[in-house]
Amino acid sequence: MSESNMKGKTLVISGATRGIGKAILYKFAQNGVNVAFTYNKNEEEAQKIAQDVESRFGVKARYYPLNVLEPEQYIELFGKIDQDFDRVDFFVSNAIIYGRSVVGGFAPFMRLKPKGLNNIYTATVLAFVVGAQEAAKRMKEVGGGAIVSLSSTGNLVYMPNYAGHGNSKNAVETMVKYAAAELGEFGIRVNAVSGGPIDTDALRAFPDYDEVKAKVEEQSPLKRMGLPEDLAGAAYFLCDSTQSAWITGQTIVIDGGTTFQ
Numbered sequence: 001m002s003e004s005n006m007k008g009k010t011l012v013i014s015g016a017t018r019g020i021g022k023a024i025l026y027k028f029a030q031n032g033v034n035v036a037f038t039y040n041k042n043e044e045e046a047q048k049i050a051q052d053v054e055s056r057f058g059v060k061a062r063y064y065p066l067n068v069l070e071p072e073q074y075i076e077l078f079g080k081i082d083q084d085f086d087r088v089d090f091f092v093s094n095a096i097i098y099g100r101s102v103v104g105g106f107a108p109f110m111r112l113k114p115k116g117l118n119n120i121y122t123a124t125v126l127a128f129v130v131g132a133q134e135a136a137k138r139m140k141e142v143g144g145g146a147i148v149s150l151s152s153t154g155n156l157v158y159m160p161n162y163a164g165h166g167n168s169k170n171a172v173e174t175m176v177k178y179a180a181a182e183l184g185e186f187g188i189r190v191n192a193v194s195g196g197p198i199d200t201d202a203l204r205a206f207p208d209y210d211e212v213k214a215k216v217e218e219q220s221p222l223k224r225m226g227l228p229e230d231l232a233g234a235a236y237f238l239c240d241s242t243q244s245a246w247i248t249g250q251t252i253v254i255d256g257g258t259t260f261q
């Protein structure tokens with residue numbers, strides 16, 4: 001197998017101040033990939049992460065504000081990235097909304113409301129579309145690249161209150177397949193990484209977090225919760241063309257074996 005050629009390439013990733021996004025950013029930076037990443041509220045944390053990876057791994061790191069509820073912000077964002085980086089090779093659509101914007105979207109079926117559901121759709125699917133379009137324009141210029149969307153197994157198994165997210169994750173997985181079908185001719189591969197419950201702030205915000213955690217620990221043949229690092233390796237693998245050159249339009253499920261229980 002040929003040697004990895006990730007060094008000196010550039011990853012663009014949304015929502016990398018915490019949880020899964022942060023773990024993915026570190027995985028790429030440790031392997032010599034420059035990182036352009038977004039934050040929403042935690043600018044201070046973004047600054048710390050950029051300084052840390054630059055000093056520890058000798059890569060270039062820059063951070064930018066982004067609100068995925070306004071997907072067209074990606075157009076201006078990529079304009080800024082063009083000024084700071086000479087190429088874009090990888091794009092990971094990871095950011096997720098929570099709190100007030102998901103009211104009516106994160107709820108039992110009978111309490112679902114169009115506005116909350118639309119917000120989740122916007123943040124999950126429309127943000128993926130606009131971000132991936134902008135990324136693909138840059139990837140075409142360097143002869144190819146890879147795009148990854150985060151997804152979750154809430155579209156495969158029932159999770160209380162999760163209808164809005166589960167539906168939008170289903171939709172983004174379908175969008176991934178369409179993007180893969182049309183971008184392959186430019187050497188761009190598009191895939192999804194779908195996680196079972198992972199111990200992050202997003203999950204800790206669930207009202208039934210303790211029950212979800214206990215259930216996963218019991219159901220998983222591996223007898224533990226998922227950690228952000230458990231998804232980072234798959235995202236990296238899907239971007240490294242020496243490892244995954246013929247994988248496109250797929251979803252890799254990483255669930256600790258829970259969805260078959």
Ligand SMILES: NC(=O)c1ccc[n+]([C@@H]2O[C@H](COP(=O)([O-])OP(=O)(O)OC[C@H]3O[C@@H](n4cnc5c(N)ncnc54)[C@H](OP(=O)(O)O)[C@@H]3O)[C@@H](O)[C@H]2O)c1
Pocket residue numbers: 014015016017018019020021038039040041042043066067068069093094095096097098150151152153194195196197198199200201202203
């Ligand atoms: N946790 C799970 O169980 C699980 C399982 C499978 C898949 N996933 C998926 O993995 C991805 C990351 O989830 P996570 O659990 O790591 O989340 P998390 O720890 O809560 O982190 C969320 C990230 O999104 C950013 N963000 C929040 N609101 C935003 C907005 N309006 N616009 C742009 N960025 C915003 C946050 O930035 P600030 O810190 O600056 O606010 C933060 O970087 C999501 O797509 C999620 O659906 C999660």
